[in-house]
Amino acid sequence: MSVRRFWASVSTLAIAAVAALGAAQPASAATGGYVALGDSYSSGVGAGSYISDSGDCHRSTKAYPYLWAAANSPSSFAFVACSGATTSTVASGQLSALSSSTALVSISAGGNDVGFADVMQTCVLSSEATCVSSVNAAITKAQNVLPGSLDSLYASIHAKAPSAHVVVLGYPHFYKLAGSCILGLSENSRKAINNGADVLNSVIAKRAANAGFTYSSVVDEFTGHELCSGDPWLNSVTLPVYNSYHPKAAGQSSGYLPAFRSAV
Numbered sequence: 001m002s003v004r005r006f007w008a009s010v011s012t013l014a015i016a017a018v019a020a021l022g023a024a025q026p027a028s029a030a031t032g033g034y035v036a037l038g039d040s041y042s043s044g045v046g047a048g049s050y051i052s053d054s055g056d057c058h059r060s061t062k063a064y065p066y067l068w069a070a071a072n073s074p075s076s077f078a079f080v081a082c083s084g085a086t087t088s089t090v091a092s093g094q095l096s097a098l099s100s101s102t103a104l105v106s107i108s109a110g111g112n113d114v115g116f117a118d119v120m121q122t123c124v125l126s127s128e129a130t131c132v133s134s135v136n137a138a139i140t141k142a143q144n145v146l147p148g149s150l151d152s153l154y155a156s157i158h159a160k161a162p163s164a165h166v167v168v169l170g171y172p173h174f175y176k177l178a179g180s181c182i183l184g185l186s187e188n189s190r191k192a193i194n195n196g197a198d199v200l201n202s203v204i205a206k207r208a209a210n211a212g213f214t215y216s217s218v219v220d221e222f223t224g225h226e227l228c229s230g231d232p233w234l235n236s237v238t239l240p241v242y243n244s245y246h247p248k249a250a251g252q253s254s255g256y257l258p259a260f261r262s263a264v
Contacts (some may be wrong), residue, residue, distance in 0.1 A: 032103020033076035035161070036065030037094050041108040041171065041256070042081035046235045046246025057082035058242065062249040064256035065106055068264075074104065083242065086112045087149040091156050098160035105157060105166040106260055110204050113146050114138040120245050123193065124237060128186045135192040139199045146203055154211035167263045168208040168215045169256060170201040172222035172234065174245060179228025184236075190228070216263035221255040 036042055043054070044063025051059045059079055060066065069077040078097035085094070087109050098105065119138050123131035157166060174197065175181075175190035185193075201217060208215040225233040233251030237244050247255060 032074060032164075033078070033099070033101055034065075034069055034072075034074035034104040034106075035078045035097045035102050035164075036063075036069075036081050037090055037097070037105060037107040037157070038081040038109050038169075039085040039090075039112055040081075040083040040242075040246055041111070042106060042169070043079075043083050043085075044081075044247075044252055045083045046243040047249040047252045049249070051079075054082075056084075060249075060252070062252050064252050064260050067253060067257050068106075068260060081108075084112060085109060087146075087153045091153050095156055095160050098157065098164070100162065102161035102164045104264065105161060105164045106169065107157070107166065108169045108171070109153065110142070110146055110150060110200060111171055113149055114141040114200060116245075119193070119196070123185055123189050128189050131185065131189040132192045135196040139196055142196075142200045142203050146200075147207055150204065150207040151211070154207060154213060158211065165264070166208075166211075166213040167260055168204060168213050169259060170204055170215065170217045170219070171197050172218050172247070172251070172255065173197055173226050174234060176224070176226040176229040179226070180230050181228035214263045216259045218255050218259045221259050222251065225251070225255070 040046075040058065042063065042065060043057055044050070044060025044066070045058045047060040047062040049061045051061060059081065063081070065079055065081065069079070080094045080097045082089075082094070090107070090109050115138050119134045122134040157164075173194045175194055177187065177191055177194070201219070205215040205217070222233060225231055227234050227236055233248050233255055235243050235246055235248055
């Protein structure tokens with residue numbers, strides 16, 4: 001297993017190591033309440049099997065929070081992650097699910113703040129140069145605007161759930177470079193998009209560490225299963241369009257779930 005937790009405390013590393021060896025999970029995670037916050041990568045967009053009353057949030061029974069809760073039976077489970085969520089809409093619309101009794105929180109957020117959907121639309125419909133320029137603009141937002149937004153959100157999470165163990169998950173690389181794709185985006189565009197994900201993840205990891213939260217990368221889990229890999233766990237351009245560039249069910253169960261489980 002590669003390093004996915006940055007600047008974590010010794011106690012957190014010890015707990016994770018025990019869990020990785022198959023020992024019992026921390027009592028707080030097993031017996032307390034679990035709240036799943038975040039955007040479409042946490043709600044399960046792209047995985048199908050959407051919960052009927054989740055509406056446009058597209059919460060899936062195949063998403064990693066639902067799978068973890070089903071396997072671990074927390075004392076309560078609030079699944080409030082929502083497609084399209086930004087750091088500000090998580091703060092304004094999801095944090096009411098937290099309380100002083102919340103023991104475990106998961107969250108993915110930041111991709112929509114830097115315009116993930118617009119970047120991919122631009123890259124699919126426009127030239128290589130325009131795609132790379134769009135990615136670079138998103139990187140600038142990630143470096144200059146996102147840190148403050150994440151700091152504010154993480155502070156609010158801590159205030160609402162001061163005793164919770166908070167796991168912040170990142171985003172995968174979309175493309176295997178020099179992969180099997182013949183058509184579609186250029187190699188330079190694919191490289192730029194992967195680099196954008198790396199910058200975004202590094203910003204999220206640093207802000208999570210500063211907040212005392214645990215960051216868990218999913219890049220390693222998805223390695224060999226990116227687009228152009230021959231066995232992708234991500235949807236390419238597909239219908240419905242909102243599923244595009246999101247993890248399939250396999251990406252949730254074999255990518256995000258192990259990354260989350262190892263950090264709990």
